[in-house]
Amino acid sequence: MNDTGHHTDNHTDNHTDNHTDNHTDNHTDNVYDALGQADHEGRWAYGAGFDETVVEVTAPAPDGVDREDLAVYCLMLADDALVASQRLSEWATHAPELEEEVALANIALDLLGQARVLLSRAGHLGAAERFRTPGLAAGLSDEDVLAYFRDDRFFRNVTLAESDLGDFGRTMAWILVYSSWRLALMTALRGSADPVLAAVAAKAVPELAYHREYAAGWVVRLGDGTDESHRRMQAGLDDVWPFVTELFLAHPVETRLVARGVAVEPASLRAAVDDDLAQVLPVATLTEPTRPAVGLVGGRGGRDGVHTESLGRVLAVMQSLARAHPDATW
Amino acid sequence: MVSTVDPDLWEAAAAVTDPEMPMLTLADLGVLRSVAHDDGRIVATITPTYAGCPALDAMAADLRSTLSAFGEVEVTVTLTPPWTTDLISDEGRRKLAEAGVAPPAHIGPRSTGPAPLTLAAPPRxxxxxxxxxxxxxxxxxxxxxxxxxxxxxxxxxxxxxxxxxx
Structure with a gap:
């Protein structure tokens, strides 16, 4: 008994000592530090950090194509995806069912993936330099600089991307219109003279087709559902409608790049979007809205950096922490 | 620039497993494009499954760590040609099914025309x-x-x- 007791005491003491030692070590070498050490340094807390980019990004601009125009066009397509992704992620923890939350987060993630390559391409073409203020860590990736340290008037996204998602019905109308339009754009962009745009587009097409199918299914289910779901689905579509016109207007940069075989003529996408809606709306027992267009001030809109107040709120959520603590790592 | 293929290198890289689907190796999944000695370094090239796949960084880190036994490693990412589930090997499909994940159907060459929207798609x-x-x-x-x-x-x-x- 005594021997056993003695043993136990020793064991307990040793255990306690070991435990204390470990505990002390843990103060300076916790589990998160260990994760960071695998990469030999802490990761920047908000984005890609300093990782290498996709190889295609460093391809030279095609012959005869103005680098600055190409960078602006990459920003337009990147911002359409980045801002839409940020908006859609607002549904995280708020969706009506876990399955829909996962779906919306997945769609947001796919769009973020498109945005990252396009921002890197814009950065490779020089678009990030003016936003590298002295306070930023040297070597921070171009995509992070462009996503976190650029003010709203330098964002080139269409107004739809920043517009409120509203309720679930409006969100489904929003995704249907957005993915139908972007799918048509990316389908045509696969033939772009710029290898990065062509590569991003080829990757994006099947993903966007999947998003469109998901949204179309919900628009039909809610539109052709109960009186209440029909009413709210129609209201959601009505609310999204004013942002549709802008999708098909060409900015001078787009027009110049269309002539070089790099960009897609926005007006040429109208037929594909109309076809999709003509298929979905009757089955959903919804009526095509007639509300007038918004999003343009004196003919200028999101492509010119002229935005609604919504973008400022979206960017405040996305950027404020990185701007307050630009050196944070984990 | 000297670029040579080394079967040992390929074998080591091909055995690295996917961080989200650990029953599959990167080779089974069809995301490992090439591994080669290149000017004294080892260059491994991978392609993302989805453009926003968050596992890509982990794949690159695992490759770097595995191949560091052979020398200095650089992992590059390419988007071209885009990955499709058709690139998952027969062995990979078998392992997926064995782990309780239904493998994807073969979809064949991708259409170059517009993707049709089919509301009443035949059930897969x-x-x-x-x-x-x-x-x-x-x-x-x-x-x-x-x-x-x-x-x-x-x-x-x-x-x-x-x-x-x-």
């Missing part, structure tokens, strides 16, 4: 990876990872993941 036939029944239904079009959807078998009542055909 996805066999239950547990009991083999073809009587399964979709629970959710999106699953816990970017590349999977959720289904349930009506015969054995078990839910299972299905690798989306893309």
């Amino acid at each position: 036939r996805v066999d239950c990876p547990r009991c083999g029944s073809a009587d399964t239904e979709e629970l959710s079009r999106f699953g816990p990872t970017a590349c999977t959807a959720l289904r349930r078998c009506r015969a054995c009542s078990e839910p299972f993941e299905h690798m989306k055909d893309i």
Whole structure:
């Protein structure tokens, strides 16, 4: 008994000592530090950090194509995806069912993936330099600089991307219109003279087709559902409608790049979007809205950096922490 | 620039497993494009499954760590040609099914025209990876990872993941 007791005491003491030692070590070498050490340094807390980019990004601009125009066009397509992704992620923890939350987060993630390559391409073409203020860590990736340290008037996204998602019905109308339009754009962009745009587009097409199918299914289910779901689905579509016109207007940069075989003529996408809606709306027992267009001030809109107040709120959520603590790592 | 292929290198890189689907190696998944000695360094090239796949960084880190036994390693990412589930090997499909994940169907060459929107798409036939029944239904079009959807078998009542055909 005594021997056993003695043993136990020793064991307990040793255990306690070991435990204390470990505990002390843990103060300076916790589990998160260990994760960071695998990469030999802490990761920047908000984005890609300093990782290498996709190889295609460093391809030279095609012959005869103005680098600055190409960078602006990459920003337009990147911002359409980045801002839409940020908006859609607002549904995280708020969706009506876990399955829909996962779906919306997945769609947001796919769009973020498109945005990252396009921002890197814009950065490779020089678009990030003016936003590298002295306070930023040297070597921070171009995509992070462009996503976190650029003010709203330098964002080139269409107004739809920043517009409120509203309720679930409006969100489904929003995704249907957005993915139908972007799918048509990316389908045509696969033939772009710029290898990065062509590569991003080829990757994006099947993903966007999947998003469109998901949204179309919900628009039909809610539109052709109960009186209440029909009413709210129609209201959601009505609310999204004013942002549709802008999708098909060409900015001078787009027009110049269309002539070089790099960009897609926005007006040429109208037929594909109309076809999709003509298929979905009757089955959903919804009526095509007639509300007038918004999003343009004196003919200028999101492509010119002229935005609604919504973008400022979206960017405040996305950027404020990185701007307050630009050196944070984990 | 001297670039040479080394079977030992390929074998080591090909054995690295996917961080989200650890039953598959990067080679099974079809994301490992090449591994070669290049000017004294080792260059491994991978392609993402989905453009936003969050596992890509982990894949690159695992490759770097595995190949560091052979020398200085650089991991590059290429988007071209885009990955599709058709690139998952037969061995990979077998391992997926064995782990309870229904493998994707073969989709064949991708159309170059516009993707049609089909509201009344014929239901996909996805066999239950547990009991083999073809009587399964979709629970959710999106699953816990970017590349999977959720289904349930009506015969054995078990839910299972299905690798989306893309």
